[in-house]
């Protein structure tokens with residue numbers, strides 16, 4: 001039975017998380033002696049996912065899918081799963097997929113495990129390790145349902161290259177209008193989106209006021225990073241809510257997370273503990289964040305950040 005992947009794209013470009021999903025699905029498919037089918041709902045013209053391991057790409061041709069709508073995507077994927085006989089569906093941990101996957105699970109009467117952190121421990125039935133309690137513990141779940149939906153955590157498996165020539169075909173789905181109408185879509189204006197960023201530069205109340213964010217934006221620009229902030233900073237209106245990171249904000253799974261003037265409250269750490277390397281800059285040597293940090297600088301952000309920008313600019317100029 002094939003493995004179906006929901007291949008999310010953004011303005012015609014497949015996200016790194018989608019490439020990772022396909023690679024993950026391919027590794028599973030090789031174990032299960034089956035094939036990977038990628039379902040593409042938006043901008044299907046760029047649908048070459050063979051290099052990440054997909055055997056087939058289905059372009060779901062329906063104009064109702066041109067803007068993400070969880071109900072309609074779940075309906076479409078449910079039809080594809082039935083048509084292809086897929087018994088495993090892989091989705092990402094994006095906000096859209098987290099919204100859509102439970103709807104799909106209901107439609108397919110499938111079991112759904114989010115936050116999966118690696119290939120299955122067993123394949124028949126599927127047993128997977130997944131993060132629970134805001135990543136504080138790992139649970140092992142065995143899916144007894146006929147169809148399994150796995151939500152892969154970002155950066156849990158990595159992107160792998162294959163030399164597969166994926167067969168790309170249109171696939172019709174019949175959709176009726178959704179009970180949810182999307183009237184407008186406000187996209188965050190950040191140059192690099194937090195969810196996709198390899199590097200995130202994040203700042204907290206230690207920055208004293210919104211007028212001091214120039215150096216944070218500059219550091220982010222030099223590093224090609226996304227900017228983020230702690231909850232009080234967005235509550236105070238210093239930064240947009242789209243930048244708020246933590247338990248009640250966005251999760252971050254970047255390779256590098258730089259926290260500047262953030263104390264490291266448990267609710268903030270809950271959102272960033274999937275990030276690989278954490279660097280903390282704080283005047284208080286007893287700030288809790290240092291306990292979670294890989295590298296720490298005890299010092300004043302207003303001295304360190306400009307120095308860091310200068311050194312990075314010099315380094316880039318020398319290595320241009």
Ligand SMILES: Cc1cc2nc3c(=O)[nH]c(=O)nc-3n(C[C@H](O)[C@H](O)[C@H](O)COP(=O)(O)OP(=O)(O)OC[C@H]3O[C@@H](n4cnc5c(N)ncnc54)[C@H](O)[C@@H]3O)c2cc1C
Pocket residue numbers: 203204205206207229230231232233244245246247248249260261262263264265266267268271281282283284287299300301302
């Ligand atoms: C239910 C609930 C949910 C929550 N959810 C979230 C969430 O999702 N995300 C989140 O972030 N918070 C969340 N919080 C709030 C959280 O508990 C903290 O209050 C918050 O994270 C603190 O933000 P902060 O670190 O920016 O500010 P502060 O706690 O005020 O820390 C500022 C830090 O800056 C340092 N500092 C000061 N001056 C400088 C300087 N010049 N240079 C360098 N460092 C300096 C200080 O030493 C201090 O460590 C939640 C709280 C609750 C109760």
